[in-house]
Amino acid sequence: MNLALLHTSPVHVPVFDALRDADHPGLELRHVVREELLARAGVEGPEAVTDEVRALLAAAVADGAQAVLCTCSTLGAVAEGLAADAGVPVLRVDRPMAARAVAEGNGVSPARTELRARGRIAVVATVRSTFGPTLDLIGEEAARAGRAVDVRTVFVEGAWELFLAGDRDGYLALVATAIDGIAGADVIVLAQASLTDATERAHTTLPVLASPRPGLAAAASECASANRA
Known part of the structure; x- marks a missing residue:
C-alpha cells in the first residue's frame, strides 16, 4: 500500500512515520515537503498555490501513490478539491x-x-x-x-x-x-x-x-x- 503525504514542514515526517509503525506497519509512506507553499498561501491565500499542489499530486500518482494525504490545514481544502484531477483519493488530515x-x-x-x-x-x-x-x-x-x-x-x-x-x-x-x-x-x-x-x-x-x-x-x-x- 502506497500513500503520499504532502507536508509544509519537515517536522511532520517522523511524526507520521512513527504513527505508521505503530498503527499501519504494511503502509509505505512517501513524503513530499514543500515549506514555501505555506509561506505563499499565508500571504496570497491558499488558492494561489493551486497549480503547484496540482502538479505535486500528479507527480505523486505517477510515482505510484494510491492516495495522497495533505497534512497542512491551510492547504487541505485546495488539495482535497483536486482529487478528481489526481485520479486517486486526496484527503485532508484534519x-x-x-x-x-x-x-x-x-x-x-x-x-x-x-x-x-x-x-x-x-x-x-x-x-x-x-x-x-x-x-x-x-x-x-x-x-x-x-x-x-x-x-x-x-x-x-x-x-x-x-x-x-x-x-x-x-x-x-x-x-x-x-x-x-x-x-x-x-x-x-x-x-x-x-x-x-x-x-x-x-x-x-x-x-x-x-x-x-x-x-x-x-x-x-x-x-x-x-x-x-
Missing part, C-alpha cells in the same frame, strides 16, 4: 478530527452525558491562515451531521516564530499554556499537525483533538480499499 469535534461538542461521544443545543468548539492555531480553512471544514462537518456548533478561535501569539527558529520546546510550551487557558468549550481542536505534542504538556480536562492519527487512519483505509479493488 477532516476526521473535525467530524469528531462536532460529535464531541454536541455530547454524542461516550465521554459526555448530555446533549447540548449548540456544541462549543475552540480552535487553536499558531498560523492565522489556518483558521479560515479549519472553520470552513468544521462548518461542513456540522452541516453533514445536522448539528449546530459555536466555534471560537484561539491564536497563540509568538508561537510560530519559535517554531520557525527551531525552538520546539518553547513552541509547545506556549501552545500548552493556551490550551490550559481555554474555558467555556466542550472540545478543543488543534488546527495544525505541529501542535499535536502540546497535548502531552497541557493539563486541561477538556477533550483535545489532534489530526495526525485519525487522518492517517483514513488515508490508510483508502489505500487498503484500492488494494482490494
Whole structure:
C-alpha cells in the first residue's frame, strides 16, 4: 500500500512515520515537503498555490501513490478539491478530527452525558491562515451531521516564530499554556499537525483533538480499499 503525504514542514515526517509503525506497519509512506507553499498561501491565500499542489499530486500518482494525504490545514481544502484531477483519493488530515469535534461538542461521544443545543468548539492555531480553512471544514462537518456548533478561535501569539527558529520546546510550551487557558468549550481542536505534542504538556480536562492519527487512519483505509479493488 502506497500513500503520499504532502507536508509544509519537515517536522511532520517522523511524526507520521512513527504513527505508521505503530498503527499501519504494511503502509509505505512517501513524503513530499514543500515549506514555501505555506509561506505563499499565508500571504496570497491558499488558492494561489493551486497549480503547484496540482502538479505535486500528479507527480505523486505517477510515482505510484494510491492516495495522497495533505497534512497542512491551510492547504487541505485546495488539495482535497483536486482529487478528481489526481485520479486517486486526496484527503485532508484534519477532516476526521473535525467530524469528531462536532460529535464531541454536541455530547454524542461516550465521554459526555448530555446533549447540548449548540456544541462549543475552540480552535487553536499558531498560523492565522489556518483558521479560515479549519472553520470552513468544521462548518461542513456540522452541516453533514445536522448539528449546530459555536466555534471560537484561539491564536497563540509568538508561537510560530519559535517554531520557525527551531525552538520546539518553547513552541509547545506556549501552545500548552493556551490550551490550559481555554474555558467555556466542550472540545478543543488543534488546527495544525505541529501542535499535536502540546497535548502531552497541557493539563486541561477538556477533550483535545489532534489530526495526525485519525487522518492517517483514513488515508490508510483508502489505500487498503484500492488494494482490494
